[in-house]
Amino acid sequence: MPAPLNAFKAALQAGQPQVGCWIGMADTYAAEIAATSQFDWLLVDGEHAPNDLRSILEQVRVIEGSGSQPVARLPIGETWMIKQYLDAGVQNILVPMVESGDQARDLVRAVRYPPYGVRGVGSALARASRFAAIPDYLKTADKQICLLVQVENRAGLEALDDILASDVDGVFLGPSDLAADMGHIGDASHTEVVEAVLDAITRVVAAGKFAGILTLDPAMQRKCLDLGATFLATNIDVTLFAQAVRRAADEALALLPDQSVSGVAKTEAASKYLQQLCKHWSHKAQVAFDDTHGSVEFPGGSRLTLVAGETSLSLTAQTGPRGDLTRWQEVIEAHLVRFAFREDFSIDWVD
Incomplete structure (x- = not known):
C-alpha cells in the first residue's frame, strides 16, 4: 500500500491549472467554510497568519475532507520544521524567501528520505503514514510530496535559473515582497514589478516547472495563466471577510439618518x-x-x-x-x- 496520491501535484503534472485561495484566518471553522467553495486548493498560511503546526494541521484536516486540496506555507524553510509538516501529513508545502540554488537544493533534500535526502525516519509516529497503517509509506512518500518555493526578491530573481536547475516542483512568485525590494513598496502593480514577475513566470514554465502566484488583479491573473502558470491564488479569506463585513456595516448604517x-x-x-x-x-x-x-x-x-x-x-x-x-x-x-x-x-x- 503506497503513500496517498497527491491530487494537487497530479493535476499540475497533467497541466491542469489549479485556482486557489489564501487562508489566513487561522481558524478551523473559517477554513471549513472556505472548503465548501469550489477552489481547487486552499493555502493555510504559517508565515504571516498567526498559525502554528497544530492549528495548521487542524485546518488541513477539514480541507482534506472537501473537494479542495490543502497547501501549507511554512514560516521559514528549516529542515526540522519541514520534517514536522511532512510527518503531520502535509503533502504540499510552500517555502518563502528562497534566494539561491543551494537553498533550493537543501529544501529538496529536506523533503526526501535517505539516500536522496535528509528527512528523518519517524513514520511510525506520523499521521502521514496513517500511524504505520501504510506499510510502503517510506518507499513511496517522496514522489507524492510537492515542494513549492517562493521567489520574492531581487536576489531570488537573479538566482532563478539556478533554483530552476534543482528538483523543486514549482516556483511561486511573490509580487508584494518583490515590489518592496525593488523600491515600490505597496505597489505590486508597478510596471517594473509586473514585467519582472511575468518574465520570471515565463522562465519557470520554460524550465518545465510549475509556476504560481497570488494576485487579486483579474488582468494580472489572466496574463499569468496565458503564460502557463498552473497554480494561481485569486483571493484571500481575510480580505474577503474584511470587505464583506465592512460593506455590511456600511449598508446597515445607511439605514440610519x-x-x-x-x-x-x-x-x-x-x-x-x-x-x-x-x-x-x-x-x-x-x-x-x-x-x-x-x-x-x-x-x-x-x-x-x-x-x-x-x-x-x-x-x-x-x-x-x-x-x-x-x-x-x-x-x-x-x-x-x-x-x-x-x-x-x-x-x-x-x-
Whole structure:
C-alpha cells in the first residue's frame, strides 16, 4: 500500500491549472467554510497568519475532507520544521524567501528520505503514514510530496535559473515582497514589478516547472495563466471577510439618518472666508465653490455646505449616523475663527 496520491501535484503534472485561495484566518471553522467553495486548493498560511503546526494541521484536516486540496506555507524553510509538516501529513508545502540554488537544493533534500535526502525516519509516529497503517509509506512518500518555493526578491530573481536547475516542483512568485525590494513598496502593480514577475513566470514554465502566484488583479491573473502558470491564488479569506463585513456595516448604517446642524455667522467678509476654507481643505477633501456657495466632503463622511451673503455666512455641517458631529463643528469653527482673526467671529449653531 503506497503513500496517498497527491491530487494537487497530479493535476499540475497533467497541466491542469489549479485556482486557489489564501487562508489566513487561522481558524478551523473559517477554513471549513472556505472548503465548501469550489477552489481547487486552499493555502493555510504559517508565515504571516498567526498559525502554528497544530492549528495548521487542524485546518488541513477539514480541507482534506472537501473537494479542495490543502497547501501549507511554512514560516521559514528549516529542515526540522519541514520534517514536522511532512510527518503531520502535509503533502504540499510552500517555502518563502528562497534566494539561491543551494537553498533550493537543501529544501529538496529536506523533503526526501535517505539516500536522496535528509528527512528523518519517524513514520511510525506520523499521521502521514496513517500511524504505520501504510506499510510502503517510506518507499513511496517522496514522489507524492510537492515542494513549492517562493521567489520574492531581487536576489531570488537573479538566482532563478539556478533554483530552476534543482528538483523543486514549482516556483511561486511573490509580487508584494518583490515590489518592496525593488523600491515600490505597496505597489505590486508597478510596471517594473509586473514585467519582472511575468518574465520570471515565463522562465519557470520554460524550465518545465510549475509556476504560481497570488494576485487579486483579474488582468494580472489572466496574463499569468496565458503564460502557463498552473497554480494561481485569486483571493484571500481575510480580505474577503474584511470587505464583506465592512460593506455590511456600511449598508446597515445607511439605514440610519445622518446627523446635521446649521449655523450662521455675522460677517461682511462671508465670501472671503468661504473661499479661504474651501481652498484650505481642497487637498484633503472633495471641494467645490464659487463666490457665494461652497461644499466640502471628507472621505470619512463629514460634510459642509456654505452660503455667503452680504452680512452673514450660513453653514450646514453633517456627519454619518455614528460621526462625531460636535467635534466636526469645533473643527469648522476653529478654522473660520483663525481666518477671521481681525473681527469678533462666532457661529450661532442651531440643531
